[in-house]
Amino acid sequence: MLLPLGGAGEIGMNFNAYGFGPPDERKWIVVDCGVLFGRETETPGVDIIMPDIRWLAEQREDVLAIVLTHAHEDHIGAVGHLWPELQCPLYATPFTARLIEDKLFEAGITERVRVNIVPLHGHLNLGPFSIDFLSITHSILEPNALAIRTPLGTVVHTGDWKIDPEPLLGEKTEINALRKIGDEGALALVCDSTNALVQGHSGSEADVRTALTDLIGTLKGRVAVTGFASNVARLDTIAKAARTHGREVALVGRSMHRITKAARDTGYIEDFPRLVSEEEAAQLPPDRILYLCTGSQGEPRAALSRIAAGDHPTVSLGPGDSVIFSSRIIPGNEIGIHALHNKLAALGVEVLTVEDHFVHVSGHPARDELAEMYRWVRPQIAVPVHGELRHLAEHARLAKSLQVPQAVVIQNGQMLRLAPGRAEIVDEVPAGRMFLDGRIRVHEGEGFARTRRALGFAGLVAVTLVLDQRGRLAADPAILFEGIPDAVHPPVREAVAETTRRYNPRSGKEQDLAENVRRAARRAAADVWGKKPITRVELART
Numbered sequence: 001m002l003l004p005l006g007g008a009g010e011i012g013m014n015f016n017a018y019g020f021g022p023p024d025e026r027k028w029i030v031v032d033c034g035v036l037f038g039r040e041t042e043t044p045g046v047d048i049i050m051p052d053i054r055w056l057a058e059q060r061e062d063v064l065a066i067v068l069t070h071a072h073e074d075h076i077g078a079v080g081h082l083w084p085e086l087q088c089p090l091y092a093t094p095f096t097a098r099l100i101e102d103k104l105f106e107a108g109i110t111e112r113v114r115v116n117i118v119p120l121h122g123h124l125n126l127g128p129f130s131i132d133f134l135s136i137t138h139s140i141l142e143p144n145a146l147a148i149r150t151p152l153g154t155v156v157h158t159g160d161w162k163i164d165p166e167p168l169l170g171e172k173t174e175i176n177a178l179r180k181i182g183d184e185g186a187l188a189l190v191c192d193s194t195n196a197l198v199q200g201h202s203g204s205e206a207d208v209r210t211a212l213t214d215l216i217g218t219l220k221g222r223v224a225v226t227g228f229a230s231n232v233a234r235l236d237t238i239a240k241a242a243r244t245h246g247r248e249v250a251l252v253g254r255s256m257h258r259i260t261k262a263a264r265d266t267g268y269i270e271d272f273p274r275l276v277s278e279e280e281a282a283q284l285p286p287d288r289i290l291y292l293c294t295g296s297q298g299e300p301r302a303a304l305s306r307i308a309a310g311d312h313p314t315v316s317l318g319p320g321d322s323v324i325f326s327s328r329i330i331p332g333n334e335i336g337i338h339a340l341h342n343k344l345a346a347l348g349v350e351v352l353t354v355e356d357h358f359v360h361v362s363g364h365p366a367r368d369e370l371a372e373m374y375r376w377v378r379p380q381i382a383v384p385v386h387g388e389l390r391h392l393a394e395h396a397r398l399a400k401s402l403q404v405p406q407a408v409v410i411q412n413g414q415m416l417r418l419a420p421g422r423a424e425i426v427d428e429v430p431a432g433r434m435f436l437d438g439r440i441r442v443h444e445g446e447g448f449a450r451t452r453r454a455l456g457f458a459g460l461v462a463v464t465l466v467l468d469q470r471g472r473l474a475a476d477p478a479i480l481f482e483g484i485p486d487a488v489h490p491p492v493r494e495a496v497a498e499t500t501r502r503y504n505p506r507s508g509k510e511q512d513l514a515e516n517v518r519r520a521a522r523r524a525a526a527d528v529w530g531k532k533p534i535t536r537v538e539l540a541r542t
C-alpha cells in the first residue's frame with residue numbers, strides 16, 4: 001500500500017506511508033515528514049503548514065519508522081512537530097541526521113528520540129520492508145532514493161533528484177543499482193514531479209560553477225550572493241569563485257552558519273575557503289569582499305532584506321555594489337522578491353538574476369531526466385508524487401508515453417494498492433493540512449485563514465449597543481473602526497443611528513435589531529466605498 005498524506009497535490013509537506021500486510025496486522029513505514037511554507041496572501045500569519053496525520057497516528061503501534069530521504073524542509077521540516085504523534089524510530093544518512101537533530105532540539109524532544117544513522121549506500125530491515133539507500137543527485141548533500149522491497153516486489157521511491165553528472169560535492173547517481181533493479185523487475189516507481197512540465201535537462205552544478213566564477217570576476221565593488229543555504233555545493237562554488245578573484249568570504253544569516261557547520265561536521269567541504277566574520281569584512285576594501293547571504297526568496301527577516309532596508313548591523317551595500325540571486329523564484333514569492341530587487345536598486349546596487357545570467361540550475365528532473373529514470377527502472381506502475389495536480393497529471397502522461405503499463409495520479413489520503421500488474425485506489429482516509437499559527441496547531445478546516453484574508457481586504461466594524469432592562473437603547477451606539485478609511489465612518493455611523501432610532505423595544509426583537517444594524521452598516525460602507533467590511537454587533541446590558 002502507498003498512502004501519501006502530503007506532497008500529492010502540492011510541492012511541499014512530503015509525507016508518504018507505505019503499508020504491508022492484511023488490514024488487521026498491517027505494518028507501516030513513513031518516508032519523509034516535511035512542511036509547506038504558508039503564503040501571506042493565502043494563509044495570513046501562518047508560516048508553517050504540515051500534513052494532518054491523525055489517521056496514521058491512531059495506529060502508531062504499527063508504524064515501524066520514519067525514514068528521511070534528504071534534509072530539505074519539505075522532507076524533514078515537520079519531524080519535530082509530528083514525531084510526538086507517531087513516536088517511532090527515525091532513520092537518515094549522516095548529514096540529514098545532523099540537521100534533523102536541530103529540529104528535535106527546537107521542538108524540545110532531543111531527550112526522547114535519537115536519529116538512527118544509516119551509512120550512504122546503507123541497508124535497513126524494518127519488519128516486512130527491506131530498504132536499500134541509493135545515492136542520487138539533487139541540490140543538497142546526501143539525497144537518497146529508496147529501494148523498498150517486500151514479498152510483493154520492489155518499489156523505488158526516488159525522493160528529490162536530478163541527473164547531475166558533476167554534482168561537485170557528494171556522491172553521483174547510482175545508475176547501475178537503479179538499472180539492476182530494473183533488470184530484476186521493479187513493481188513501481190514513486191517519483192518526483194516538480195519539473196514534469198519542463199522540457200530538456202536541468203543542467204549541472206559544474207556548469208554553474210564556471211558561469212558564476214566568470215560573472216563574479218567581472219564585478220567591482222562589494223558583492224553579495226544569495227541562494228539556498230542548503231545547497232552546499234553552490235556555497236562551495238561561490239566561496240571558491242570569491243577566492244579566485246581575491247575576495248574574502250563572510251557568511252551572513254543564521255542558516256548559512258548552521259548548514260556549513262553541519263556539512264563540516266559530517267566531513268564535507270574540508271577545503272572550503274577560510275571565512276571572515278561580518279565585522280572583519282566591513283574593514284576590507286569593497287573589491288575584497290563577498291557576502292554569502294540568506295534571503296533569496298525575499299523573506300523579510302532574512303539577512304538580505306535587512307541589508308536592503310539598511311538595518312543590518314554590520315553589512316551595508318550601495319552604489320557600485322552587486323547582488324547575485326543564485327536561485328529561482330519559488331512560485332508565490334514573486335511580490336516579495338521583486339520588492340527586494342527594487343529596494344536594492346534604490347540603493348544603487350546592481351541586481352543580477354537567473355533571468356539574464358546563468359547563475360542557477362534546478363535540483364529536480366526535467367522531462368529528459370524523467371525519461372532516463374524510466375528507462376533505468378522500467379517499473380510496472382508509475383506513481384507521480386511531489387507535485388501539484390497539474391505536475392502529477394503531466395508526469396503520468398509522460399510515463400505512459402514511455403511505455404509504463406500503468407500510471408496512477410493519486411491525492412493525499414488515497415490508499416493505493418500496489419500489486420504485480422495492477423495498482424488500484426482501494427480506500428480513502430482523512431487527510432488535510434495543519435497550520436502552525438504562532439505556537440498553536442490548528443486544522444485548516446477551522447477556517448480562520450478566510451476571516452484573516454477578509455480582514456485584510458476590508459477591515460472590521462464593531463458596534464456595541466447598550467440596552468436597559470426593558471430593552472430600550474440606554475446610550476448612543478459605540479462604533480469601533482479598524483482598517484477602514486475615514487470617509488467611510490460618517491455614513492456607517494449615520495446608518496447605525498438611523499436603524500437604532502427606528503427600533504421599538506415593544507414590537508421588535510433584540511436579535512433582529514442586531515442583525516438590522518449589521519446589515520445597515522455594511523450597506524452604508526458598500527455605498528460609499530464599494531467594499532463590505534467584516535461587521536460585528538454586540539448587545540450589552542446596563
Ligand SMILES: [Zn+2]
Pocket residue numbers: 014072074075160386
Ligand atoms: Zn522536495
Ligand SMILES: [Zn+2]
Pocket residue numbers: 070072138140160
Ligand atoms: Zn529536496
